[in-house]
Amino acid sequence: MSRTSHTVARTLSLLALMMLLLAVEAPAALAQSGPTVTIKPVVAPRRSPAPIPHTSVIPGGTLQAGDVGPLSTAANAAATAQGSVGKPGVLQTETGVGSGITLYHPDDVCNDFNAAARWDGETWTNYFAGWGTYAADGGIYQAKNVTFDRERVVGPGNRYSNSQSSMKIASNQPYEAGIMSPPITVRRGDVVRVRAAYLIYNHDTPGRNWDYVSMGIIPNIGETASYVQGYQRGEWAILEHEIEATGSRVVIMLQGHSPDAINSNVYFDNVQIYVNDRPRGNCRG
Numbered sequence: 001m002s003r004t005s006h007t008v009a010r011t012l013s014l015l016a017l018m019m020l021l022l023a024v025e026a027p028a029a030l031a032q033s034g035p036t037v038t039i040k041p042v043v044a045p046r047r048s049p050a051p052i053p054h055t056s057v058i059p060g061g062t063l064q065a066g067d068v069g070p071l072s073t074a075a076n077a078a079a080t081a082q083g084s085v086g087k088p089g090v091l092q093t094e095t096g097v098g099s100g101i102t103l104y105h106p107d108d109v110c111n112d113f114n115a116a117a118r119w120d121g122e123t124w125t126n127y128f129a130g131w132g133t134y135a136a137d138g139g140i141y142q143a144k145n146v147t148f149d150r151e152r153v154v155g156p157g158n159r160y161s162n163s164q165s166s167m168k169i170a171s172n173q174p175y176e177a178g179i180m181s182p183p184i185t186v187r188r189g190d191v192v193r194v195r196a197a198y199l200i201y202n203h204d205t206p207g208r209n210w211d212y213v214s215m216g217i218i219p220n221i222g223e224t225a226s227y228v229q230g231y232q233r234g235e236w237a238i239l240e241h242e243i244e245a246t247g248s249r250v251v252i253m254l255q256g257h258s259p260d261a262i263n264s265n266v267y268f269d270n271v272q273i274y275v276n277d278r279p280r281g282n283c284r285g
Helices: 003-024 026-030 070-082
Strands: 038-041 119-122 125-128 132-137 147-151 166-171 175-180 191-200 212-218 226-230 237-244 249-258 264-275
Touching: 070 212, 070 226, 125 132, 166 175, 166 249, 191 212, 191 249, 212 237, 226 237, 249 264
Parallel strands: 125 147
Antiparallel strands: 038 132, 119 125, 132 175, 147 166, 166 264, 175 249, 191 237, 191 264, 212 226, 212 249
């Protein structure tokens, strides 16, 4: 079978799985009150319209603080507490996780988003090794305006090369979007702990630093996920969560959230999965 045929087959298989998972899970995870919001798998090609330039946009600065949810309010408060206000971009700080745009590579990584041959799709609609892409659609959220890309600077940093990359999710319109792992085989009762590196680009809009990231773990396909949020801005940090499996297949979701028409960019890398404290060597489809 040709590489093109493999890619098409992988895309169709991925799409079918995501439709199953999103139908039961993601609306509860992402949808907000108000107009009906659905969750759509986002796969290439997207050329009519293309994600950039954005279409059917809403103007920036129109959202009021009272209109955002409590997690966005917490994200803005965290930006103030962190001291990142007035420091746009990626901070040149050493966090133990990374230094500036460079992410350190820890032990026991099961998905580092590096292998070029495992990336599929096209510019603005890339996905890696069975980790499918999806976005909220409805109300202020328009899935067509979210981009998913292989990032080869933020993450690799001073190790920039074709063999180093991370996942970037971005839009300058409101979005709620994420990547979803293939099912991870476990046993009922297993303790599953997941760590992932993330970076939120510090667009530094005082009082409107409402974007944040989250990690959801579905303890068994068909059930509701458990979530943690990440608010650290402008530097590499870690999302970590632990659940007890209630069945034989768990699924991990890494998500970005931004309720405003503002330039929001989030990056994910170096996923680590431990089952009963034993590292899982592969979490790719």
